[in-house]
Amino acid sequence: MTDTTPSSFTTHGLHTSAAAQARMRRRYAAERRFRLYGIAAIVAALGVLAVLLFTIVSQGYTAFVNTEIELEVYVDPADFSFEGTTPTSEEIGAGNYRNLLSSALQENLPDADAPGAARDLRGILSGQAYRQLRETLLADPSLIGQRVSMSFLASSDIDQAFKGNTPRDVPEERRRVSNLQYEWMDYLENQGQISTSFNSNLFTQADSRQPEQAGLWGAIVGSFYLMLVVAVLSIPLGVGAAIYLEEFAPKNRLTSFIEININNLAAVPSIIFGLLGLAVFIQVFGLPRSAPLVGGLALTLMTLPTIIIAARASLRSIPPSIREAAYGLGASKMQMVFHHVLPLALPGILTGSIIGLAQALGETAPLLMIGMNAFITSAPDSMFSPSTALPSQIYIWADSSERGFVERTSAGIMVLLGFLILMNATAIFLRKRFEKRW
Amino acid sequence: MNYETKTAEKLMAAENIGETKMQARDVRVSYGDTEALHGVNLDVRHNEVLALIGPSGCGKSTFLRCLNRMNDTIDICRISGEITLDGQNIYDRSIDPVQLRARVGMVFQKPNPFPKSIFDNVAYGPRIHGFTRDKEELRQIVETSLRRAGLWKEVHDRLDEPGTGLSGGQQQRLCIARAIAVNPEVILMDEPCSALDPIATALIEELIDEIKQSYTIVIVTHNMQQAARVSRRTAFFHLGNLVEVGETEQIFTNPGDQRTQDYITGRFG
Ligand SMILES: Nc1ncnc2c1ncn2[C@@H]1O[C@H](COP(=O)(O)OP(=O)(O)OP(=O)(O)O)[C@@H](O)[C@H]1O
Ligand SMILES: [Mg+2]
Numbered sequence: 001m002t003d004t005t006p007s008s009f010t011t012h013g014l015h016t017s018a019a020a021q022a023r024m025r026r027r028y029a030a031e032r033r034f035r036l037y038g039i040a041a042i043v044a045a046l047g048v049l050a051v052l053l054f055t056i057v058s059q060g061y062t063a064f065v066n067t068e069i070e071l072e073v074y075v076d077p078a079d080f081s082f083e084g085t086t087p088t089s090e091e092i093g094a095g096n097y098r099n100l101l102s103s104a105l106q107e108n109l110p111d112a113d114a115p116g117a118a119r120d121l122r123g124i125l126s127g128q129a130y131r132q133l134r135e136t137l138l139a140d141p142s143l144i145g146q147r148v149s150m151s152f153l154a155s156s157d158i159d160q161a162f163k164g165n166t167p168r169d170v171p172e173e174r175r176r177v178s179n180l181q182y183e184w185m186d187y188l189e190n191q192g193q194i195s196t197s198f199n200s201n202l203f204t205q206a207d208s209r210q211p212e213q214a215g216l217w218g219a220i221v222g223s224f225y226l227m228l229v230v231a232v233l234s235i236p237l238g239v240g241a242a243i244y245l246e247e248f249a250p251k252n253r254l255t256s257f258i259e260i261n262i263n264n265l266a267a268v269p270s271i272i273f274g275l276l277g278l279a280v281f282i283q284v285f286g287l288p289r290s291a292p293l294v295g296g297l298a299l300t301l302m303t304l305p306t307i308i309i310a311a312r313a314s315l316r317s318i319p320p321s322i323r324e325a326a327y328g329l330g331a332s333k334m335q336m337v338f339h340h341v342l343p344l345a346l347p348g349i350l351t352g353s354i355i356g357l358a359q360a361l362g363e364t365a366p367l368l369m370i371g372m373n374a375f376i377t378s379a380p381d382s383m384f385s386p387s388t389a390l391p392s393q394i395y396i397w398a399d400s401s402e403r404g405f406v407e408r409t410s411a412g413i414m415v416l417l418g419f420l421i422l423m424n425a426t427a428i429f430l431r432k433r434f435e436k437r438w
Numbered sequence: 439m440n441y442e443t444k445t446a447e448k449l450m451a452a453e454n455i456g457e458t459k460m461q462a463r464d465v466r467v468s469y470g471d472t473e474a475l476h477g478v479n480l481d482v483r484h485n486e487v488l489a490l491i492g493p494s495g496c497g498k499s500t501f502l503r504c505l506n507r508m509n510d511t512i513d514i515c516r517i518s519g520e521i522t523l524d525g526q527n528i529y530d531r532s533i534d535p536v537q538l539r540a541r542v543g544m545v546f547q548k549p550n551p552f553p554k555s556i557f558d559n560v561a562y563g564p565r566i567h568g569f570t571r572d573k574e575e576l577r578q579i580v581e582t583s584l585r586r587a588g589l590w591k592e593v594h595d596r597l598d599e600p601g602t603g604l605s606g607g608q609q610q611r612l613c614i615a616r617a618i619a620v621n622p623e624v625i626l627m628d629e630p631c632s633a634l635d636p637i638a639t640a641l642i643e644e645l646i647d648e649i650k651q652s653y654t655i656v657i658v659t660h661n662m663q664q665a666a667r668v669s670r671r672t673a674f675f676h677l678g679n680l681v682e683v684g685e686t687e688q689i690f691t692n693p694g695d696q697r698t699q700d701y702i703t704g705r706f707g
Binding site for chain 2: 251321323324327329330
């Protein structure tokens, strides 16, 4: 039937013949195929994302808890040297805490006085345990001479072993936790003296050589300062530049040259901005290395093109009819832009700016160039003091093979992702909040 | 100057129909390299309704937009010749186009209310020109303008709702009210009814009839009946030239040019 079907326009049944039906079927088949490709692509993307998230979360979730050991400590006055009747803080601070704690461990653990056990004993508690005890005593000197029951932070090795992150069934010499230490762990577990609890160090401490004491607080504060600098500089500058270029600048060679260069700048690898920050801000202007101010300046340069491009696109999308309406009533250009175009473009501008900031928050390369990947054990107290940032802190930890840092790397990534999601949610919220229909 | 006295002056000036309000001499407009208007000479008289008709693309909108320098906002647009308002060349250096557009208002083909409340739409002009002393006076102007545009009854109880939420015909009347609120001397209308149904169109035509006492109106239309109904004089454009202009009745019953004859009888366009 198909071969005899005439294809002339004048034929009746051009749209109802068998050939037409076949054409129709082919069109639908093509449509179905296209939809299938789309779904396959989305499924693949979601699958990869799920694998990525699963790896990060499964490696990192344990970092949000740490292991604590409950011990009864006899605060032996013999470990202090008091002169007067009331102990001064210096005297309390200078106590022999190492001795206090090892006696407590010996008292609490079986076989603790076996030959060679001293080394294993020292590896049980974190260095922070001494500080914990000292602070408790400083807060309440009356405890001296008494028996105090307290939870002490375990060392990283014990922490990892207890959380099951390091395997037990390998030869002892290839483990960081000895057989004796495992026996103690089992004993403490039976006694209910070892347990995990929320790892507040992760959110209150800066970096440390000891994984169990290392936290993200320094990096969070550093990133906050960075974002402050970037937001304060790049949003007004970027939006201002976009308004000028889009609405006021004459269209000539110079402005089109500037436009091309802004578009090119958006594609420049971020490490170049780091190099520029190093060469200009640190070497020429003499600003301090590793300071959030310098990092913020470098990131500002990187973020500006993004914000300018997004803001211009947003301004351009405002229908000309609104501009004409304003002009037609005798509004000046300035009034037209600031009364009508800018308010309508604002959701888009805000979204673009926040996306730009989010990009800057996750940027690592420029920070490495200006030394924000240094080992810094305290949170910065100003824009000028040395600091790390979230991505560079993750970078530092990722360099370390210790299991405690491996899980903290993943935890850091989760925290960073959390901040990014928060920023994007803000962008969506602002867009919904300020969006107006016409 | 006070809003009411200005309107009153205008009403008095209504007796001077026949005096030239705007005058175009040898107006040539080109977009880039193509010339869209090839030397147009046309007078707009005081308090008349002048209709511009002609086939699509003949330059009606282009001419209209020259009258309030709206073409200035198009980069590639070049204008030569002379257009005067009350004897003063509006393309003169001393004339501020922003001020000019307050004197020569415009209503566009597609209703384009601001995405603001109905009140703010109408109040926008008076606000930026700053000729109201207080809130009450502003409210008064908004009410007067909406009444004149025949919209007051429909919207008086929802002035703070968005202007974009009105129907197409209501939006267009809102745009007219918005233009009136600035109290211009001339109102330019570019096919104000092309997006409207016959009832809304009739309302707008009534409205034009109403307000022509106090304003000079230039209206572009594709609707011959509309031109015949609302205008006192009609100008016929063809391919960038003004072919003829005369009393509306004469143009429609006894045109002087064959092209006009062909157009109004529907032979082209
Ligand atoms: N912004 C512009 N850029 C370039 N050319 C334009 C522009 N506006 C109008 N033109 C050209 O100028 C000529 C006249 O256009 P105009 O809009 O004045 O016609 P019109 O008579 O209003 O037509 P219509 O009745 O369809 O609205 C047309 O050839 C058009 O292509
Ligand atoms: Mg037109």
